[in-house]
Amino acid sequence: MLWNTLLLAAREIRRNLMRSALTMLGIVIGVAAVVTMVTLGNGATASVAAQIASLGSNLILVMPGQRMGRPTSGSVAPNLRLSDADAIDTQITGVERVSPVVSKSVTAVVGAKNWKTSVTGAGNTYLGVARWELVNGREFSEAEERGGKSVCIIGDRVRRELFGSSDPLGSELRLQSFSCQVIGLLKAKGQGSMGNDQDDFVLIPLRTAQRRLAGNTDVNMVMVSARDGASTERIKERITLLMRERRNVREGQDDNFNVLDTKQISDTLSGTMQILTLLLGAVAAVSLLVGGIGIMNIMLVSVTERTREVGIRLAIGALEREVLLQFLVEAVTLSAVGGLLGILLATVASITLSQFMDLPYSFDVGINLLAFVFSAAIGVAFGYTPAKRAARLNPIEALRHE
Amino acid sequence: MSADGQPALIELRQVTKTYGQGQAAFQALAGIDLSIERGEFVAVMGPSGSGKSTAMNIIGCLDTLSSGSYRFCGVPVETLTRDQCARLRRSYLGFVFQGFNLLRRTSALENVELPLLYRGESAATRARLAREALADVGLSGWEQHTSAELSGGQQQRVAIARAIVTRPAVLLADEPTGNLDTQRSREIMELIKRLNTERGITVVMVTHEPDMAAMARRIVHFIDGRIAADASASDAAALARARA
Ligand SMILES: Nc1ncnc2c1ncn2[C@@H]1O[C@H](COP(=O)(O)OP(=O)(O)O)[C@@H](O)[C@H]1O
Numbered sequence: 008m009l010w011n012t013l014l015l016a017a018r019e020i021r022r023n024l025m026r027s028a029l030t031m032l033g034i035v036i037g038v039a040a041v042v043t044m045v046t047l048g049n050g051a052t053a054s055v056a057a058q059i060a061s062l063g064s065n066l067i068l069v070m071p072g073q074r075m076g077r078p079t080s081g082s083v084a085p086n087l088r089l090s091d092a093d094a095i096d097t098q099i100t101g102v103e104r105v106s107p108v109v110s111k112s113v114t115a116v117v118g119a120k121n122w123k124t125s126v127t128g129a130g131n132t133y134l135g136v137a138r139w140e141l142v143n144g145r146e147f148s149e150a151e152e153r154g155g156k157s158v159c160i161i162g163d164r165v166r167r168e169l170f171g172s173s174d175p176l177g178s179e180l181r182l183q184s185f186s187c188q189v190i191g192l193l194k195a196k197g198q199g200s201m202g203n204d205q206d207d208f209v210l211i212p213l214r215t216a217q218r219r220l221a222g223n224t225d226v227n228m229v230m231v232s233a234r235d236g237a238s239t240e241r242i243k244e245r246i247t248l249l250m251r252e253r254r255n256v257r258e259g260q261d262d263n264f265n266v267l268d269t270k271q272i273s274d275t276l277s278g279t280m281q282i283l284t285l286l287l288g289a290v291a292a293v294s295l296l297v298g299g300i301g302i303m304n305i306m307l308v309s310v311t312e313r314t315r316e317v318g319i320r321l322a323i324g325a326l327e328r329e330v331l332l333q334f335l336v337e338a339v340t341l342s343a344v345g346g347l348l349g350i351l352l353a354t355v356a357s358i359t360l361s362q363f364m365d366l367p368y369s370f371d372v373g374i375n376l377l378a379f380v381f382s383a384a385i386g387v388a389f390g391y392t393p394a395k396r397a398a399r400l401n402p403i404e405a406l407r408h409e
Numbered sequence: 410m411s412a413d414g415q416p417a418l419i420e421l422r423q424v425t426k427t428y429g430q431g432q433a434a435f436q437a438l439a440g441i442d443l444s445i446e447r448g449e450f451v452a453v454m455g456p457s458g459s460g461k462s463t464a465m466n467i468i469g470c471l472d473t474l475s476s477g478s479y480r481f482c483g484v485p486v487e488t489l490t491r492d493q494c495a496r497l498r499r500s501y502l503g504f505v506f507q508g509f510n511l512l513r514r515t516s517a518l519e520n521v522e523l524p525l526l527y528r529g530e531s532a533a534t535r536a537r538l539a540r541e542a543l544a545d546v547g548l549s550g551w552e553q554h555t556s557a558e559l560s561g562g563q564q565q566r567v568a569i570a571r572a573i574v575t576r577p578a579v580l581l582a583d584e585p586t587g588n589l590d591t592q593r594s595r596e597i598m599e600l601i602k603r604l605n606t607e608r609g610i611t612v613v614m615v616t617h618e619p620d621m622a623a624m625a626r627r628i629v630h631f632i633d634g635r636i637a638a639d640a641s642a643s644d645a646a647a648l649a650r651a652r653a
């Protein structure tokens with residue numbers, strides 16, 4: 008009986024190809040949308056987490072400006088000075104390295120090629136603090152740092168854009184009004200947590216940047232790495248006190264600078280990511296619902312035909328349970344095949360999109376299962392319910408249905 | 410009881426059928442007594458709305474009766490469960506409808522095979538018997554055609570093939586020629602007549618056409634949910650002449 012039922016169900020699916028295909032399509036779209044969105048959301052979250060981990064857990068940033076999240080009080084906060092960095096380095100315990108940084112957006116030119124990038128002025132300490140590795144060439148020498156020489160270390164993106172396949176080491180690179188020699192090449196890190204390309208920058212000695220680009224001795228940011236085992240909280244408190252004193256912030260006044268650690272940054276970012284994933288999930292849920300309504304529609308449209316079919320089968324001697332089993336097998340087959348196709352499509356789409364968006368991909372069993380079960384339930388419910396109702400009628404009532 | 414002591418094949422006693430409830434209730438059958446023996450060919454006639462189809466559906470176990478009793482081979486049908494009714498249908502009854510009621514987009518062969526499938530016959534047996542039944546109704550060579558590709562007469566012959574493929578004891582036909590032209594009607598009638606005489610299948614058939622009814626050996630007249638006349642065909646013909 009089971010074999011015959013399978014045969015009957017297969018025949019009906021084949022016979023109503025359009026209806027079967029549309030039902031499956033609803034499920035495929037629903038499942039694929041949910042799974043893809045959530046997988047990409049997961050990938051983005053994982054990517055952010057990896058970015059933050061790559062910054063290191065002991066990094067503290069000091070930047071000028073009003074406390075984040077507070078309304079600006081009108082007056083522009085003064086920049087940091089090189090002496091602030093020295094003060095942090097010498098007066099605060101638990102600090103391992105301090106790297107004052109100047110940054111500016113500049114167009115770099117090599118021959119006929121130019122590329123808008125950002126220039127970071129900092130010393131070798133920057134490489135350690137921000138966890139950069141050289142793949143080729145060397146770091147700045149002490150003389151170059153102290154003398155503000157025209158040398159640079161470039162990120163991988165800049166190398167690709169300006170040098171292509173040729174070796175950049177020793178070549179000259181024009182930055183605004185001066186040119187500098189490429190002495191080092193950094194190992195690629197890839198996309199940053201904000202969708203920016205981390206490899207798109209040129210590193211020059213701090214003094215060079217101050218003299219040649221900024222024209223003053225200000226510093227845009229001070230990066231501080233804490234010694235292993237030292238409390239970042241404690242260091243942050245001390246830096247805050249020191250900076251308030253150095254910048255003459257009176258008691259009761261708000262800070263005119265920010266002291267952030269990577270944990271805060273990561274908290275802010277992961278909060279954003281959670282909202283994003285939630286949003287993606289909501290969009291996906293809507294498409295799942297739309298898919299479900301599509302299935303419902305198709306099934307309801309064919310209720311009359313299906314009811315008559317039930318009537319015919321009952322009239323020629325089918326048992327109620329034989330008819331029901333056939334419809335159940337039909338609905339389950341369509342839903343299961345649709346669900347699997349949806350998962351397949353989602354996997355292909357997620358892998359492709361992840362690659363395109365430079366996100367890590369991982370197969371999330373939970374969401375695949377959830378989406379599959381949900382759409383399968385819709386498919387089975389709407390495929391089976393009309394049959395269930397029809398099979399309860401007298402055969403003649405089912406036949407008369409219109 | 411028939412003469413040889415066996416219970417009659419079909420025996421209706423004071424059968425009523427009421428559609429709807431309360432104000433809207435309508436009595437389609439108002440107490441029918443009808444007994445049909447094996448091998449009979451009974452024509453059912455009567456104005457439209459007189460309850461012919463209602464009675465046929467009850468005899469065919471497709472519908473339930475409101476009161477009275479219906480015995481099939483002595484078995485009280487009104488006490489059977491739905492599944493038992495289905496088994497009775499698949500084993501003993503063949504039904505032909507005015508509207509054919511074939512499965513759409515399904516080949517003639519598959520339509521005819523269907524009752525055998527529900528009886529659990531093997532694929533080979535199904536195919537053989539279905540081909541034979543289609544040959545019996547003159548549709549050899551049309552096995553793979555779907556109803557959309559068949560004329561009305563051919564569709565009705567597929568429906569008859571489906572009804573007789575299980576070799577039922579009774580063939581019930583509700584206006585089987587109602588949708589067909591005279592020529593096709595005659596062919597179908599002759600086919601049904603042959604099934605009765607050559608195979609001994611008991612036939613109960615609703616028809617509006619007197620000359621179709623004349624091929625039966627017995628004519629039952631329905632009027633307003635009652636049997637107004639029940640006579641052998643020759644008597645009925647005499648009656649008709651006398652009225653004229
Ligand atoms: N499902 C139903 N619900 C309500 N009334 C019905 C139903 N089926 C038939 N009837 C009524 O019962 C009466 C007998 O119908 P039917 O047996 O189909 O007549 P016939 O076949 O002789 O034309 C008709 O008046 C019809 O309107």
Ligand SMILES: [Mg+2]
Binds near residue numbers: 461583
């Ligand atoms: Mg009728």
